[in-house]
Each structure stands twice: as C-alpha cells, then as structure tokens.
Amino acid sequence: MDFEYSEKTKALQARVSAFMDEHIYPNEAACTAELAANTAAGKRWTPLQTIEKLKVKAKADGLWNLFLPVDSASASGYEGAGLTNQEYAPLAEIMGRVPWASEVFNCSAPDTGNMETIARYGSEQIKARWLKPLLEGEIRSAFAMTEPDVASSDATNVSTRIEREGDEYVINGRKWWISGAADPRCAVFITMGKSNPDAPRHSQQSMIIVPADAKGIRIVRPLNVMGYDDAPHGHVEMFFENVRVPVDNMLLGEGRGFEIAQGRLGPGRIHHCMRLIGLAERALELMCKRASSRVAFGKTVASQTVTQERIAEARCKIDMARLLTLKAAWLMDVAGNKVAKNEIAMIKVVAPSMACQVIDWAMQVHGGGGMCDDFPLAFAYAHARTLRFADGPDEVHRNAIAKWELGRYAVDKVDIEPPVTRF
Template sequence: MDFDYSPKTKELQARLLRFMDEHVYPAEPKFTAELQANTAAGQRWTPLQTIEGLKAKARDAGLWNLWLPVDSAAVAGFDGAGLTNQEYAPLAEIMGRVPWAPEVFNCSAPDTGNMETIARYGSEDNKQRWLKPLLEGRIRSAFAMTEPDVASSDATNIATRIERDGDDYVVNGRKWWISGAGDPRCAIYITMGKTDPDAPRHSQQSMILIPADTPGLKVIRPLSVIGYDDAPHGHMEMTFDNVRVPASNILLGEGRGFEIAQGRLGPGRVHHCMRLIGLAERALELMCRRSSSRVAFGKPVSAQTVTQERIAEARCKIDMARLLTLKTAWLMDVAGNKVAKNDIAMIKVVAPSMACQVIDWAMQAHGGGGMCDDFPLAYAYAHARTLRFADGPDEVHRNAIAKNELGKYAG
C-alpha cells in the first residue's frame, strides 16, 4: 500500500480545507441559532437555510457528490469525483470535523449509501425517478432496516413482511432508528423485509423502494440520541400498514437483501469511520487549545501530566485508526468488499470507540463547558456513541473478527 495520497486527492483536500475554513466553521453559530429559532417557532423539522446556502457554494466550488465512486460515476448524467475508496477516505475525514458538514457537499448518510444502492441495483426508471434528484440534492432519503420488536443486530431476525400480490408488493411492519426520516424532503425509503420466511437463512430478506407518500406509511415519533433529536434529520420510529408498491420497486430480486447490504455497507463504514476520525481530530485540537488557555493549580491545564498523557494517547489512537481505515479502503479497492470484510469489521470497532474516548478526554479538558452546547463536544460525543450501534454493534463485529481469527487455526 502506498501511504501517500494521490495528486487528485491532495488537490481536493486543499480545496475542502479552504472551504471548511471560509464557510463551514464560521457558519456553526448561525446553524445553532437557526435551529434554536426554528424550535421556538414550532418549526424544528424544517430544512436549515444555513446548510442550503452552503450547498450552493459547494456546488459552485466543484465540491459536490465527492463520494460518487468510479464504478457508479456515469449514472443519471452525473460524473461526481470518480474517486476510489482510498482517495475519498481523507476527504470524508475533513467533512466529518463538523457532524452536519457532509450534507453541505451532498456526501451525508444515509443518502450516499442509498444513492450507491440505487445506482448499482435499481432499474433505469428508478434511477431517473430517485437517483437523479438525490444526486442533485433536491430530495433526501432513508434506509429502513432496524426494528424495535427483534434483536436487529442479527439482521436475519428482521420481521417486516414484503409479500407479492399480483403486480405489487405489500409491506407490513414496524421500524425504528430510521435516520433521515424526519426531514420533510425525505422522499424515498430503501426498506429491508422478509419475502420468503421458508428460504435459507440469508435468502429470506429483500430490499424494496417505498416512496414516502405511499398510503399506509406513517412516521410515529422522533427518537432522541442522548438528549439530541437531531432535527431536522431525525431518527424516527415508523409503521408500514399494507403499504403497496409496484413489483418493479424490488431491488435486484427476491432474496437478495443481504447481497445488497454487503455492497452498500462496506463503503458506508469507511465513510463513517473516516468522518469519526475527523471528529476526533477536531476534538483533540479543541482540547489542546482549551487546556493551553486555562490555568489550574498555578499552571496551564496543558502542563498537567494527566492532560499531556491524554493528548499523547489521543494522537496515537487517531493515527492508528486512520491508518487501519485507509488500509481497509485500499484493500476494498484492490480486492473487493468480500476480501476486505474482516478489515471493515475491525475499523467499525476501532473508530467509534477511539472517537468516544478522545472526545470524552476533550470534554474533561473543557470542564463544565464540555457538557454544554457552547462547544461542539457534547453533540460530537452523542454522534460518535451512536455509531457504536449504527451499521452493526461492536459485539457483532468483534464476533466476526474472532471467528475469522480462530478459523486460521481450526483443524
């Protein structure tokens, strides 16, 4: 593996860093103020004009759809940046320094994964109807998989039914933690459910496209994440009551849900992990600045041994997580997601835990300020902690890693 970034990536890094400095960081107070004003006006679930204005600037700067990979680069009339996983990863890190920043560049979850899924597995009609406006940033989307009534860490437990009825499929079930479903622009759901309960274990599930205005689809409530409801994006609980869609909305065919998930979640996990590395990098920067400017017990907090130990350990943890994630992205590029599955599992364990620890240390260095929204750390921690569940909990990935390791010595 070549540890240097490609010239294309370096050029985009420089442009992204400049855009973040000139536009995104200065907009953070405006973002918070607008969200508070919307809340006071009873309009919390309203798209934020702060982000919308930045989107126009990002498009004008040529920093739009950077995630769009080489193998999907010619879809719906869009070229994107045409980057490999390894080339895109350091850009995801830069955008991840502010949790809401990826949306500015049309590079946020779950839209990126959904767009890639439709690009790879959707019909031409579905690409034109859903992918094109998603790539243009005119609509948003959600991915409906997790359910409250079963242990969804084992995806074979998913109980939502997708049943064929003539030229349609009828969907019935209950989902929660459906990220993005709170946004009024959410127009399409990629939904995972069971088409054949009697098929082999990993051939029972399918994925289907469900327009948000389909009768029988109902959002019940937003769920808070350690006190944050993440409006206007939201993580919602919802029900599907005899939701009827055309049979052409099935992706790839019945029983192919796990195959689609493999293609969707691999790149998504790299994106998540690199964004977390960016978030941890910013937390370390804030910790260094804050501890250098505050005096306790007669000397700067940064001179306290415990602070220096944490800063050093944070530097080591961030760099180790970054190298492992970049190595995984490289392996996905040269050998494919299946070969890289163990490495993908490892980064999904390492990066969220690392980010939680580094952000926690930064909160400690900020004293009481670390617990409130005067600084971005409390929200950053809630975001990072959530990602120890999203795309599979730590325990599932650890089990997979252990089984792979034990398999080397079996028999």
C-alpha cells in the first residue's frame, strides 16, 4: 500500500484549499447571517444564496463532482474528475472542515450516494430524467430508508410496502430522518421498502425512484439534531400514502434493494469519514489557537499539561483515522466495496468517535464559548455525534467486525453482511 498522493491529487488539494481560503471560510458568517434573516422573514427553508453563488464559482473552476468514482462516471457518461476513492479522500477531508462546504462542490450527502446509485443501477431513462440534473446541481435528492416504527439498523425490518398494481407500484409507509427532504430543491427520493414479504430475508426489499411532487407524499415535520434543524437541508418525518409511480421507476429489479443498499452505503460511509477527519483537523487547529491565546492561573492554557496531553492525543487519533480511511479507500479501489466491507465498517466506527472526542476537547479549551455558536464547535459536535448512528450505528458495525474476526478462527466460516442503516 502506497498512500503517497498522486501529482493529480496534490494539484487538486492545492486548488480546493485555495478555494476554501478565498471563498468558504470568509463566508461562514455570511451564511449564518443569511439563515437568520430568512428565519426572521419566515423563509427558513430557503436555499442560501451565499452557497448558490459559490457553486457557480466552483463549477467554473472545475471543482465540481469530484466525488464521482471512475466506474460511476463511466456508467453515467459524465467524466467528472476521474478520481479513485483514495485520490478523493484528501479532497473530501479539506471540504469537511466546514460542514456545508461539500455542497458548494456538488459533493454532499445524500446526493453523492444517490447519484452513484442511479449511475450504477438506473435505466437509461432514469439517468436521463434524474442523474443529469443532479450532476449539474439543478436539483437535490433524498434517500428514504429509515423508519420510526422498526429497528432500522436491521434493514430487513423496513416495513414500507411497495406493491405492484398493473403498470404502477403503490407505496405506503412512514419514514423519518430523511435528510434533505425539507429542502425545496429536493426533487426525487430513492425509496426502500418491502415488495415481497414472503421472499427470502435479503430478497424482500426493493428500491424505487419517487418524484418529490408525487401525489400522496406528506412531510410531517423537520427533526432537530441536538437542537439544530440543519435548515435549509433538514431531516424530516414523512409519509408515503398510496403514492403511485410507473413500474419503470424500479431500480435494478424487485427484491434487489438490499444489494443496492450495500453498493450505495459503502462509498457513503467512507465519504462521511473523510469529511469527519477534516472537521477534527479544524477543531484541533482551533483548540491550539485558543489554548495559546488564553491565560489561566498565570500561564497560557496551552502550557497546562492536561491541554498538551489532549493536543498530542488528538494528533495521534486523527492520523490513525486518516490512515485507516486511506487503507479502506485503497482496498475499495483495488478489490471492490464487498472485499473492503470490513475496513469500511472499522473506519465507520473509528472516525465519528475520534471526531467527537477531538471536538469535545476543543470545546473544553474554548470554555463557555465552546458551547455556543460564536464558534463552529457545538454544531460540529452535533454533526459528528449524529454520524455514530447514520449509515449504521456503532454497535452493528462492531458486531460485524467481531464476527468477521471470529470467523477467521472458526471451523465453519460464515459470510456476515454489513449493516445498511441510514438516515
């Protein structure tokens, strides 16, 4: 394994970093102010024009759809940056330093996973209708899987029904934590549900394309994450009530939803981890600067032994997580997502916990300021803590890792499917 970045990656790192310095960091306060103004005007769920204007600049600079892997680019007919997962990792890390920055480059969840899913599994008709405008950034999307009435960490529990009636499928079910569904630009849902409850356990589920303006879709409410509603993106509770879509909207075929979910969530998980490393790096940077500028008990906070221990531990944790992420990305590139499932599960456990710890230490150094929105740390912590649930909770990933490890020493080895949970 050689984790030296290619010249192509180094050049893109420099360009993305320069864009962040020139356009992203200087506009953090502007985004906060614009959201406050929209809220005061009763338009909280309105796209931020600050971000929309930056998208134009990013696209003009050729920093657009950098996430799109080689195989998906080929399937979509869109060249993108032509990067491998390993090449994309350091770029996602840079974008992850500001939670909304990845959207500026059209590299944000859940759109990235949805675009890859449509590129790999969608018909030519579906690609023409939905993939092209997503790649161009003209619309946004959501992934409707998690449900409040069942333990969705076991995807076979998903109970939303997808039933065929003639030339249509009829969809009925209740979903929640559907990220992006509150965004007025959300035009399409990739929806998972049961099409055949009597089929074998992993053949009961299907995934289907549902236009956001389809009759029978009812948004109940946006959900808060530790007090943050993440407007205008949001995470909603919603209902599908006798929603009808053409049979051609089925992805890959009935009963293949679990298969699609495995293909979709592998890249999605590692993208989250890449961004979290950038978020933790920024927290460590803020921690060092704050500790060096504040004096307590006659000396700087940076001089306190406990602070130095935490800074050193943070550096170790971040670098270990980065190396594990790069290993997983490398294995995905050379052997495929299925072979890399153990490494993907491991980094999905490691990265969010690492980020939570590093951000927590940074908050502590900031004192009371770390708890309020004068600094980006409280929001960063809420975001990182959420990712210990999204794309599979820690416990499920740990169970899978342990079973794979135990299987190495068992007489009868059993292939363990990774979790497909997401919200």
